[in-house]
Amino acid sequence: MTGGTRGPRGGDAASDGREYPAASPAPVSGIYETVNLFGRRTGHRVVVEQGATLPPLPRGFTWALIENRSS
Secondary structure, X not given: OOOXXXXXXXXXXXXXXXXXXXXXXXXXXXXXXXXXXXXOEEEEEEEEOOOOEOOOOOXXXXXXEEEEOOO
């Protein structure tokens, strides 16, 4: 693992420190990465525009904002 801040569950903390459920609207435009049941990032990333629906995920997984792209 290179650099980064450790999150409360041992994973890398997202840029805003929050996780978002699948199929919810993206709060800001940016790059989102999946977080598994153990709070670890999986490496699966998507670019989502603000207000667009975050893609579906397996049960227990969430999305973390890793790079904010809003102006």
